[in-house]
Each structure stands twice: as structure tokens, then as C-alpha cells.
Amino acid sequence: MKKWRYDSSRDLERTPLDRLRQFPREPDILVYGLRSIVALIIRGLLRIYNRFEIIGHENLRTNRSLVIVANHCSHLDTLCLLAALPLRKLHRAFPAAASDYFFQSVPRLWIAAVIVNALPFARQMRVRQSLSLCEQLLISPGTILIIFPEGTRSTTGELREFKSGIGALVAGRDVPVVPCFIDGSFLAWPKGKRLPRPRKLRLIVGAPLNYRACGRDKMEICAIAAELREAVNELRQRNGSN
Numbered sequence: 001m002k003k004w005r006y007d008s009s010r011d012l013e014r015t016p017l018d019r020l021r022q023f024p025r026e027p028d029i030l031v032y033g034l035r036s037i038v039a040l041i042i043r044g045l046l047r048i049y050n051r052f053e054i055i056g057h058e059n060l061r062t063n064r065s066l067v068i069v070a071n072h073c074s075h076l077d078t079l080c081l082l083a084a085l086p087l088r089k090l091h092r093a094f095p096a097a098a099s100d101y102f103f104q105s106v107p108r109l110w111i112a113a114v115i116v117n118a119l120p121f122a123r124q125m126r127v128r129q130s131l132s133l134c135e136q137l138l139i140s141p142g143t144i145l146i147i148f149p150e151g152t153r154s155t156t157g158e159l160r161e162f163k164s165g166i167g168a169l170v171a172g173r174d175v176p177v178v179p180c181f182i183d184g185s186f187l188a189w190p191k192g193k194r195l196p197r198p199r200k201l202r203l204i205v206g207a208p209l210n211y212r213a214c215g216r217d218k219m220e221i222c223a224i225a226a227e228l229r230e231a232v233n234e235l236r237q238r239n240g241s242n
Helices: 016-021 028-047 076-083 089-091 106-115 127-138 164-170 216-236
Strands: 053-055 066-070 093-098 120-121 143-148 175-185 202-205
Touching: 016 106, 028 076, 028 089, 028 106, 028 164, 066 076, 066 216, 076 089, 076 093, 076 143, 089 093, 093 127, 093 164, 120 127, 127 143, 127 164, 143 216, 164 216, 202 216
Parallel strands: 053 202, 066 143, 066 175, 093 120, 093 143
Antiparallel strands: 175 202
16 A cells, blocks of 8 residues: 655645635645545435435446446535545545536635535636546545536536536546436525525446447547436436436
8 A cells, every 4th residue: 555645845835815726626634524524424414315315326336436426406415525535434435516506616626625525617717727626536445426517517407418528538448437416406505595495316327338339539539428418318317306
């Protein structure tokens, strides 16, 4: 096993906010402990307040790096996906979060970096740079990337088109891509509402797909994005979700 090392001198000249904004982040045992404790609290609240249920949990049981793709219409979506992972994997799980939304104000920045371990993802400018960072992370064994290919939260609860960036990320790469559908999050905490409501939540996890044999031309990349959207939509229809 590779020994864990932390060179604190790298952080000495940075302000606390700069240390939160930097990515990849330096290992921090205090942050790891806090993240694990908060994760346990969130999991308990999801099960009590939202009767959270996971279907197809076995499809996430792997030690390989993987990419999770899911529909997105609520801040609860990320919490549900993280709650499906073992606690020991939380610090190697990186939900992609909009850098222009989560990494500007101090409260959102703290939640994104410390609690969620989010990866800052540029939605408008420097998208290729963000995809390159994702590719570098996947090289390391045991990395879990959580991607919402719609790009932003749906305001209607309907599944929107997937951006082609997800196709560019996984095309020609030997990495499992796990489609997921989060049912009930739109009713529980839609965009624009201040607090979540006690609606039932279900996470439906599909069988992993692999696109190592696919090319990286524009047509194939768009086809992958469309296929992943259809896989998520099939999970919704198969399990009787609205």
C-alpha cells in the first residue's frame, strides 16, 4: 500500500479560502474526519426524513475507478449518490460542481470543498480544461467521478439532453460508466426552494457500461451521450418513476 504523505509547507503561504479553492486538494485528516461524520448524519437524515432507498446497489461494488452519471434536478442528487458509496471511498469520490456557482461564495465553497469534496467544473469557459482534469483523476485507481451530464438542475423534473462532454470523457477509455436515476428529488427539493420537503427518494443504479472500443470523433461522442441519457431514462421507466 502506498504510504500517505502530507507536505504542509505547500499550504503555508495560502489563505484558508485559497486552500479550499485549490484542486486537487492536499490530504487533510481533520477534513476527512469531518466529512465522514457529516456523511453519516446526512445518510441518517435521508433515511428518516426522505425514506431513502437504493435499488441496484451491487452495481457500485467495485474497486476500479468509475464514472457515475445521473439525472439532475436538485441539490439532493449529489447527497443521494454519495450516500450510496462506502464511507472509505468518500475521499476519492468527486462530484462535478459548477465552479461559477459553488466556488464563489464562502458558504457554498466550504460545503463543496469540505463536505462534498466537489470537483470545480467550468460550464461555459475552459470546459476542455475541466475534462482534462477529470481524465487525470481517472488514471488513479479507485477514483469515482460523479457527473450530471445535463449541465444544470432541471426546473421541470424532466430529463434533458446530455452534453457531449460526457462522451468525450469516456470514449476510448476502459472505465465503467454507471447510469443512475434519482427518483423524487424534484418533488423533495426543486430548484428555487430554500429547504427540502419530506418526499420519498429512490436511487436506481443501472448496470455499468464501457466505451473503450469507441472512437473519439464528434459523431461517436454525441452517440455515447445520447446512449447514456437513454440508459438513465430506461431506469426511470423500468421502475415506474414519474
